[in-house]
Each structure stands twice: as C-alpha cells, then as structure tokens.
Amino acid sequence: MTAHSDAGAATAELAIAMPLLLLIVMFVIQAGMFMHATHVAQSAATRSANAAAGYQSSAAAGRDAGEQTLAAIGDGVLKNPSMSVTRTATEVRTEITGTAATVVPGVRWTVRATVVRPVERFVPDGATP
Numbered sequence: 001m002t003a004h005s006d007a008g009a010a011t012a013e014l015a016i017a018m019p020l021l022l023l024i025v026m027f028v029i030q031a032g033m034f035m036h037a038t039h040v041a042q043s044a045a046t047r048s049a050n051a052a053a054g055y056q057s058s059a060a061a062g063r064d065a066g067e068q069t070l071a072a073i074g075d076g077v078l079k080n081p082s083m084s085v086t087r088t089a090t091e092v093r094t095e096i097t098g099t100a101a102t103v104v105p106g107v108r109w110t111v112r113a114t115v116v117r118p119v120e121r122f123v124p125d126g127a128t129p
Helices: 009-052 059-073
Strands: 078-087 091-100 110-118
Touching: 009 059, 009 078, 009 091, 009 110, 059 078, 059 091
Parallel strands: none
Antiparallel strands: 078 091, 091 110
C-alpha cells in the first residue's frame, strides 16, 4: 500500500470551518445589538414614564420625552419603535416595542420594554395619603 498525501486537506477544512466561524461571530454581534437595543428601549421608556408621572403632567408629555430619547440614542439600533403611554389617576405605564438592527440576514429579534410608575400627587400637610 502506498501512503496518501494530505495535500489540500487544510484548504478543505478551512472551507468548511470558516463560514461556520463567521456565522458564530455574526450571531455574537447580533446578540450585542439586541442587548443594546433593549437598553435603548428601557431608557426611553423610563424617561417617558418619569415625565408622564410628574405632578400635573400628561401622557402626551411622557410620549414627547420618550420620542426625544429614541431620536437621540436609538436611531440606528432600534428599528421601527412604537410607544404606548397610558396615564391613569394612580399610575403611568409606558411600553416600547421595536426590532433590533439586523446583522445576520433573516434574523429579526423583537425588543420590548415596559415601565410602570406611580403618579405624583399633592397631599396637604396633616392629610392621610
């Protein structure tokens, strides 16, 4: 028997392993984009809820604050954001949903952030809350 040469084996292994390695790297970057988009949505929802929960504030004021935050820090990473701000007599609820920017083709990860705050109210001295 004659020994077979291993010539070209490294090229074949590289042709198989490299696309898999690149796909893994792209998924790691995609996960980072998702986490960053989640933080952006959470920041905008927190700012929106804080603005809407202020004494004599409104849901519209909260929506404006949230939209300003999204425009300032979320323009590139959070795609198609939608915001819902609801203010009742006792609490404010802000929900933001969107999609994280895509690095891996065909991957669409939904981002969702919800913040609930009590509404500030005036309680005169001596009154029970």
